[in-house]
Amino acid sequence: MSKVPYEVYTEEVEALSVLSPDGEIINKDKLPKLTDDQLKEIMYRMVFTRTWDDRAVNLGRQGRLGFYAPVSGQEATMVGSEFALQKEDFIAPGYRDIPQLVWHGLPLYQAFLYSRGHQHGGQIPDGVNVLMPQIIIGAQILHAMGIAMGYKLKKQKQVVITYTGDGGSSEGDFYEGLNYAGVYKLPVIFFVQNNGYAITTPFAKQTAALSIAHKAVAAGIKGVKIDGMDVLAVIKAVQEAAERGRNGEGATLIEAVTYRFRPHSLSDDATKYRTKEEEGEWNEKDPIARFAKYLEKKGLWTEEDTARVKEEAKAKVNEEIKKAEKTEKMTIPGLIDSMFEKTPKHLEEQKADFK
Amino acid sequence: MAQMNMKEAIRDALRVELKRDPNVLLFGEDVGHVGGVFRATEGLQKEFGEERVFDTPLAESAIGGLAVGLGIQGFRPVAEIQFVGFIFEALDQMAIQASRMRYRSGGRYNSPIVFRTPFGGGVKAAELHTDSLEGLLTQTPGIKVVVPSNPYDAKGLMIASIRDNDPVFFMEHLNLYHAFRAEVPENDYVVELGKANVVREGSDVTIITYGMMVHTSIKAADELEKTKGIKVEIIDLRTISPIDIDTIVASIQKTNRAIVVQEAQKSAGVAAEVIAQINEKAILHLEAPVLRVAGPDTVYPFAQIEDTWLPTPTRIIDAVNKVLEF
Secondary structure (H helix, E strand, O other): OOOOOHHHHHOOOOOEOOEOOOOOEOOHHHOOOOOHHHHHHHHHHHHHHHHHHHHHHHHHHOOOOOOOOOOOOOHHHHHHHHHOOOOOOEEEOEOOOHHHHHHOOOOHHHHHHHHOOOHHHHOOOOOOOEOOOEOOOOHHHHHHHHHHHHHHHOOOOOOEEEEEEOOHHHOHHHHHHHHHHHHHOOOEEEEEEEOOEEOOEEHHHOOOOOOOOOHHHHHOOEEEEEEOOOHHHHHHHHHHHHHHHHOOOOOEEEEEEOOOOOOOOOOOOHHHOOOHHHHHHHHOOOHHHHHHHHHHHOOOOOHHHHHHHHHHHHHHHHHHHHHHHHOOOOOHHHHHHOOOOOOOHHHHHHHHHHO | OEEEOHHHHHHHHHHHHHHHOOOEEEEEOOOOOOOOOOOOOOOHHHHHOOOOEEEOOOOHHHHHHHHHHHHHOOOEEEEEOOOHHHHHHHHHHHHHHHHHHHHHOOOOOOOOOEEEEEEOOOOOOOOOOOOOOHHHHHOOOOOEEEOOOOHHHHHHHHHHHHHOOOOEEEEEEHHHOOOOOEEEOOOOOOOOOOOOEEEEOOOOEEEEEOOHHHHHHHHHHHHHHHHHOOOEEEEEOOEEEOOOHHHHHHHHHHHOOEEEEEEEEOOOOHHHHHHHHHHHHHHHHOOOOOEEEEEOOOOOOOHHHHHHHOOOHHHHHHHHHHHHHO
């Protein structure tokens, strides 16, 4: 009989970091293999995402976006995890995970349309393997598990990544998804962005477990905890998990410890549940600043580069929001026709009330 | 033609579709190796292999989510929820995720899923194994709800449901699984979804019903004809969402009187919807209000008083007499 590995769940696990906050390599063995161009591209995407987030918050305040969940602080987890995937891999996101969708191929104006409550926002183009963002906190975890089983049945080497937060890790669907993925050995990556708060509820009130990564033990899958403010640690962990999935070795739960610099959504006030000191501490771990220091030392990035990307991002966001605003409005007959493949007679009759 | 009971007819439909389309998958708690707690899927794993017909861990929401994910991948999942009372655990996946996949994605994805579940009273099962929860699903946009009353319909409706590119909630009455045998073609055929069936022609009053209550209504109609010469027309809805109102209206134009019989609790269910639609489309043909015969608005009773809680031929006869004497 094999020994029960008590040490796995009675001791806190150290989160994997590759870069120190000063941008020094502190874990050479876990440095992902990336070309200089790839490193610059990752930086480009993180700066772009931060700028877009700043702009989106303003657009939200102007009433030009609808529901929007800010992402600043989580660029390493979002950009890094998507970057570690292949184009053919599938993404099943939660409501905040729009950057991963966009970097995986969803046109930005469609992301804005999604926010504005337009159906076309979820009309994912062919060849872009993503689902629209999920509002029910754990539902996408189960979809990911089903999509992963689809790949397995079709004997395709793709993997599926699904995102939720520390709050989402308390959902029944989270446990059901992990358990099924363990039983069927599915190529799925459960990526939990532990940003410390489920809206306002702090992590300490979310679970008594020492970490979310520990929860993998009960499902018989691999669990890892990583520094979510370190984009290289994120990339390394997702690359390893994806490789495991492609090799038929099953699922991985990744807990990435991160922070959202802004409130949960545009309608709540983070100062009611967080302190300035806490925010200051996390600001020092800013994933963009940290990665910039690393790249600057390598001679791959300058402040001018950051300024240039910001300008590019601003222009692109303006262009895409205008495109979203110009998109023809939904109609009730159109809505009715989107319920079924063939609109049943009673719905055809109901359409007549809206002509 | 073969003689089959309803369970065998459903199994035959599943076999036909598993054979015809490699994308059809069958799964749920205990459906694989032993073929389900009622053996409705018996032998199918042996015939089609563990990749096509398989057992799942015990978790209904995950069964629903697995179906949704596989549907996105182009498979046609037939997912069993072992007993009707357990659908609440899967309701998010059925009523929110599967039902609105086409709408949410603007047609990019769909949910070609059949959710099968046994239900229906009169079998003295444990609590929450038999309740008639179909009303919950009929109120859900984007999902079709099917309740067969006999082996022939069960096979044809099941095949139609599997071939449908939208989610179908398929309810199999426990009391009908073994109730009787009937002729069922061995080839494949479909019974169109959304079409009711006039199972008995009559001129005096229409009974609109579905599932097991078709048979209880037939008993009542036999008695009414024998004792009073009353000719009852019986409509088996077969699909309770959407409802085939045209067949109902045509019947009421002939009989001018109707009652609706359902096992479920009286308020806000299928019977209420049928009556609302009759009001919209046939009120001037009515000589009396349309009455409901249904369970009372209580929780579903424990086994001891089940038989008196469920609609009986006597209660149906009373209702028919009331509308005739109005």
